[in-house]
Amino acid sequence: MFKEVLQQLGVKQNQSSAYHPQSQGALERFHQTLKSLLRAYCVELKGDWEEGLPWLMLAAREVVQDSLGFSPNQLVFGHKVRGPLALLHDGLKEVSDPPQGLLQYVEGFRRRLFLAGQMAKENLLNKQKKMKRLFDRNTESRVFCPGDQVLALLPLPTSPFCAKFLGPYTVVRQVSEQNYLISTPERKRHSQLCHVNLLKPFYSRFSESEKAPAAVAIASSVTEMAEDVKVPEDGILQPRLNNSETLKKLDEFVKHLPFKQRDELSSLISDFPMLFSDSPSRTNVIEHDIDVGDAKPIRQHFYRVSLEKQRHLESEIKYMIENNIAKPSFSSWASPCLLVGKPDGTYRFCTDYRKLNNITKPDSFPLPRMEDCVDAVGSALYVSKFDLLKGYWQVPLTTRAQEIASFITPSGLYSYSVMSFG
Incomplete structure (x- = not known):
């Protein structure tokens, strides 16, 4: 039904890619203008925005559009529609146009409508060329072939209003000049149509040859790496020893010293065994105090851990x-x-x-x-x-x-x- 109505009215429907609002730039820009008008209306008149929406739409349609050079009312009706802005302008000007005959009015109406359409198309084409030239300064052409690995900017499954680059996904085919069909097997929809601006190539950190080594070398158990440097037979680092365990193996840690110095060091350690206990000692010289004044007690919850x-x-x-x-x-x-x-x-x-x-x-x-x-x-x-x-x-x-x-x-x-x- 809707398609038939569009055909009877001579309206062409253009579909855009999902999650790509840039393809509807004119609509998004008008939404921004309408929001500004509603904000000014609510601040000035202290009223509900839905009450002033018809008047704001009527005023917006009689303003000359920069890209077309004419207002929407002029392009639709062929003359200036007396909206709120026109009434205000005529009230300040207080000058009325001379009356015209019916034939003169119809001829002038057709001429104005034709000229307005021609000039609007020329102005719009010039504006589009200028905008395209400015936009293409920092753009680069990207072409993907079937089988290429890409990252796609898609909504998160747990948060539909947030999007991030996910993947890698495989390009199935090129649907149009700017749209590609990619395979998304882990998502609800196993294939997704994406605009090229939502895709970027995926580069693997490792090549296939690096992922599959040609040979693997395994070293046998070695107990000595050098003359006096020993390592564990299993190659696993041992935990830090307690002081008592270290003292039992003290000779292994002082082998680099002469025999006389070894005996002197062992005798010195034996004279003060309390300095090398497994549990920390406690000083009796000072105590630490915490002064918080009259502050109320702070009570926090414990941190959750694995x-x-x-x-x-x-x-x-x-x-x-x-x-x-x-x-x-x-x-x-x-x-x-x-x-x-x-x-x-x-x-x-x-x-x-x-x-x-x-x-x-x-x-x-x-x-x-x-x-x-x-x-x-x-x-x-x-x-x-x-x-x-x-x-x-x-x-x-x-x-x-x-x-x-x-x-x-x-x-x-x-x-x-x-x-x-x-």
Whole structure:
């Protein structure tokens, strides 16, 4: 029915590609103009936009279109339609045209209508050529052949109003000069008609020869790479040893020293065994306090983690409770925890104190500059480096700080007895 009506009225229907509004530029531009008119109408008259829509459409149709050189009313009716703007103009001008006879009016009407159509076509053609010339400055021609791999800008299955380049998809055939049919087997529609502007070529990171190696070499088990450098037979890195385990194998780590220096080092370590325990010690020189003034307690929910990381969390909490580093708490404060990976593949248990830091009164004691420390030891003959065993856990907290520094995990609420990693 609709096609028959279009044929009787002499209207040609042009179809455009999906998700390609550029092919309907004139319509999209008029929508922008209409929205501006509606916005001005609502702001000026404080009325509903649907009430002023007929008057705004009548006013828009009597304005000269830049590309055509005539207003839509002039091209349809062959003369100026007395709309709101014309009435306002005539009211200000207060000049009436002289009366015309019927024959003169019909001849003038036909002449004006013919000339207006000719001039509108010429103006539109010139504008289109100019716009095409400006648009083609930064464009490049893209042609795809059947079987080519492409990425297509398509709506996301979970969010139809968002689009991104998906793929790669295979080009089935070229439907027209600008449209291609691509195969989308994993989507609801197994084939999709896309405009060329929605496609871009897909380049694989690896060629087929790189994906399928011609030969594979396997090395046998080697226990020694060089004269004094040994590696595990299975090639797997071993976890970091505890201090007690390291002391039992101390001779393996000091083989590069002469026998006399080995004995001196072993004797020195034996004289101070408490410095190399598996659990961190605790200083009695100072306690760390947290001053938040009269701030209200901050209570956050725990962070959700995977089952694997949750097992690591429970293992760390068990270790801290056994070594009197943390204990169960009933505090009104709660900060979430997370696991941070270390270079050796293990995890460091950290607490997110960002919200707590925002309300904590800062300490303005100056920190030493690293450059000054380097300059101070630059002339020394020997420089020693000490790696403390969990240095933060060796500084105890005051009773007030223990309550404020409480942390929450999926298994419960706990409070630190010492400073924490954060």
